[in-house]
Amino acid sequence: MREEPNLRYISELPPHVHSGITKDKVMLRTFLLMCIPALAALPAMGLSALAHIAIAIGTVLFCHYSLAYTELLSKGTTSYKSPCSPLVAGMIVGLSMPIAAPYYATVGVAALTMVVFKWLQGRLCGRKYLNPAAASKVLLLAALSIAAGLGTGMMFYPAHLRLDLWTAAGFDEVVAFYDGRSALSGALSLVLLKDHGWIGGASGLAVLVAGIGAVLWIRLKWRIVVSLLLTVGVLAAVMSLVTGGSMVDRLAFHLFTGSVIFMGFFMATEPQSTPLAEGGQYLFGTALGVGTFLLQQLNVLGGSIIVLVALNLVTPLIDTIGRRRPYGHGGVR
Amino acid sequence: MRLRRDKYHFQERGGFTVDATVKRGAEHLPFQRVPDPELCVVFLRQHIGPPNEPLVGPGDRVTEGQKIGDGEGHMCVPVHAPVTGRVTKIDTAYHPGLGAESEAVFIERASEEIPPLRLSRFDPDRLQDAEPDALVGAVREAGVVGLGGAGFPAHVKLSFRDKAEYLVINAKESDPNVACDVRLKQERPAELVAGIRAMARMLNVKECIFATRAQRGEFPELEERLRKAGVELAHIRPSYSVGSDKLLVKELLNVEVPCGAYPPDVGAVVHNVFTAYAVARGLYDGEPLTSRGITFISRYTGPRNLWVKVGTPMRHVLEHMGIPPDTVQRLVVASMLMGGAVPHADVPLVKATAAISAFDPQERSPYERERACIRCGxxxxxxxxxxxxxxxxxxxxxxxxxxxxxxxxxxxxxxxxxxxxxxxxxxxxxxxxxxxxxxxxx
Known part of the structure; x- marks a missing residue:
């Protein structure tokens, strides 16, 4: 043996093997899963849906590469190497836009998502506390509401302001709106194929399939989704019992609109801005359900993102409760 | 999510899988003896506890099996010369378990063949006549430590006679790159069971459990011997994490070891399967712990089971396997998930070393391209x-x-x-x- 080893190896901490599940793979899987509701939107909403999605993705990618280029010029290196995360952000923006929204709104939300709520938020806060797509949409729609009136701010559906969801007769009018738009009944149209509202919610069923796929394939925070849907479902059922009318229609309307089902699976589970503790996730989903349902009742359809952003802000607090008991502390494993 | 359920994919919580295909086929490869090195570096501390004092000095001649280091404390475990030769110096060297320099005895191997020294032996057929304390003392004298990786003094664990109700033999072999335990079960079933019986005698337990992830009938001879010895064979689900003592106790006995406590505090004493073998060799053959089986893995050789002297520099093992040490970039000692990478090839093996993995520069660390946390949970x-x-x-x-x-x-x-x-x-x-x-x- 040599007195002084002349051959130095890389000395490092364990582990030395990895599962192979990388951030890019997770993002790519998310993107692929979201293609299911995106494709389902085509027959229901037409090429306009595809245009919104393409514009959102294109804008986000443009911002991504612009930021990367700027970083490269100033630092000589860039942290913006992979386009996988922007792809997902772009897809979420596209799918969370109402089909009636003008394309400039999509561009605005996509640019805000990437520059302000992904890049700037990350730089200033060290991580993303707010869901980028939801926060961008809330910001833009608030600005539009102030500048162009509440009708425009209401996701470009001013008719929503006249709805009455507190009575059976008022609710029947809402369902009748869907009844008259296709061969499907109101409830079926809400679940299977609708040409109104969020692009991502065109087919509630497609979102459900993609969402279940995401639970299995990327392990999204299913507790949030389950508690959200359960809460909204229970409240809708109670409302139906109190006001009368069809419970099926009530459930279909409150659960299968894009702002609930798509938001629930693909926005409310955004990892950075939502709780890590299991109990906290249930609490988060339940609070989101209550807030969403109340806003729906108050005619702020699509208002779930406002509740989501508000809950994002208190996520660090929620993270302090509802943790599992570690092994050896009397907990159940 | 891909659900791969075979013996090389261990199922963990959250639906995750640990890939152990790197050791595929190793269970069919018998132990291959690595020739004794020219120079052995024997650390005075190869156990959890205070270091030993050297019992030899530079220039002394030592015989294989001779005690060369011991200490006064209850936690001290003596070390023995793995080869016959001459002590060249007592100096510090990099200890793979501690991740720091530690005092060691450097022994230059002699060319002449001298019979190794042996300890006093016990008759396996008269085990019931032996005093448990005498057996525990003999285990200590044989220098046996926990061979699962931690190096806890075996005699200390075997002294929990008042607390122990269960003796659990951990033969889970759940590390992705360790296959030597399987070979031991295949090649040395008689000694293994003899060691378990001796341990049970020392602890006076009401039940012995042999925990394995092997399927029923995979090791017929061992299973038969265990049955005859009254040892319960527990087939555990293939899981890496259940290899931990505390989690194994939970899995087998449905009891959690409280925070800050140890398995004996809930009545369970857990020993690695290799420790049972070392106990048998020490008690019945009088052979102190100076060599052990390990699994060596590199992409050039694939997995191999080797029998190596304690104190053998890794360089010697690499050369024996036909791998020039300068073609290696990372050398991982013990589990790929828990063991550190050592800084150079002259680091010697210690008693608790169960595996060596050599990576060349093309096999880059998967963690080199670290990115910001996304809090995926x-x-x-x-x-x-x-x-x-x-x-x-x-x-x-x-x-x-x-x-x-x-x-x-x-x-x-x-x-x-x-x-x-x-x-x-x-x-x-x-x-x-x-x-x-x-x-x-x-």
Missing amino acids: YCNMVCPVSIYPVLIMEAEKRGQRGKLRRLHAEDCIDCGLCSYVCPSLIKLTGYLRRAMAEVKQG
Whole structure:
């Protein structure tokens, strides 16, 4: 043996093997899963849906590469190497836009998502506390509401302001709106194929399939989704019992609109801005359900993102409760 | 999510899988004896506990099996000369288990053949006549430590006669790159069972459990011997994390070992299967622990089971396997998930070394391209002791010692699973180790 080893190896901490599940793979899987509701939107909403999605993705990618280029010029290196995360952000923006929204709104939300709520938020806060797509949409729609009136701010559906969801007769009018738009009944149209509202919610069923796929394939925070849907479902059922009318229609309307089902699976589970503790996730989903349902009742359809952003802000607090008991502390494993 | 259920894919919490295909086929490869090296470096401390004092000095001649280091404390375990030769010096060397320099005896091997020294032996057929204390003392004299990786003094664990109700033999072999335990079960079933019987006698337990992930009928001879010896054979689900003593106790007995306590506190004494073998060799053959079986893995050789003298420099093992040491870039000692990479090839093997893995420069560390945490929570999902590695990492970075205590950072079992599943390729292990140390410092 040599007195002084002349051959130095890389000395490092364990582990030395990895599962192979990388951030890019997770993002790519998310993107692929979201293609299911995106494709389902085509027959229901037409090429306009595809245009919104393409514009959102294109804008986000443009911002991504612009930021990367700027970083490269100033630092000589860039942290913006992979386009996988922007792809997902772009897809979420596209799918969370109402089909009636003008394309400039999509561009605005996509640019805000990437520059302000992904890049700037990350730089200033060290991580993303707010869901980028939801926060961008809330910001833009608030600005539009102030500048162009509440009708425009209401996701470009001013008719929503006249709805009455507190009575059976008022609710029947809402369902009748869907009844008259296709061969499907109101409830079926809400679940299977609708040409109104969020692009991502065109087919509630497609979102459900993609969402279940995401639970299995990327392990999204299913507790949030389950508690959200359960809460909204229970409240809708109670409302139906109190006001009368069809419970099926009530459930279909409150659960299968894009702002609930798509938001629930693909926005409310955004990892950075939502709780890590299991109990906290249930609490988060339940609070989101209550807030969403109340806003729906108050005619702020699509208002779930406002509740989501508000809950994002208190996520660090929620993270302090509802943790599992570690092994050896009397907990159940 | 791909659900792969075979003996090389271990199922963990959160639906994650540990890939152990790297050792595929190793269970069919018998132990191959590595020739004694020219120079052995025997650390005086190869156990958890205070270091030993050297019993020899530079220039002394030593015979294989001769005790060369011992200490006064209850936790001290003597070390023995693995080869016959001459002590050249007593100096420090890099200890793979401690990750730091430690005092060692350097022995230059002599060319002449001298019969090795042996300890006093016990008759396996008259085991019931032997005093448990005498057996425990003999285990200590044989220098037996826990061979699963920790190096806890075996005689100390075997002294819990008042507490022990169950003796659990951990033959789970759940590390992705360790296959030597399987070979031991295949090649040395008689000694293994003899060792278990001796341990049971020392502990006077009401039940012995042999925990394995092997299927029924995979080791017929061993199973038959265990049955005759009254040892219960427990077939455990293939899981890496259940290889931990505390989690194995939970799996088998449905009892949690309280925080800060050890398995004997809940009536279970857990020993590695290799330890049982070393006990048998020490008691019945009078052979101190100077050699052991390991699994060697490199992409050139594939997995191999080797029988190596304690104190053998890794360089010697590499050369024996036909791998020039200068073609290696990382040399991992012990489990790929828990063991550190040593700084050079002259680092010697210690008693607790169960595996060596050699990576060349083309096999880059998967953690080189670390990215920002996305708080996906995978680390929390997979954690077998239900702590929150990502929250601990955040608190450790901010120096929030109080929060680290509230997050129970001290409960980490250092399994490495959190890093293994991290999509951002963050080595959370480092943060967790620092957090543990901070909490323990108070």
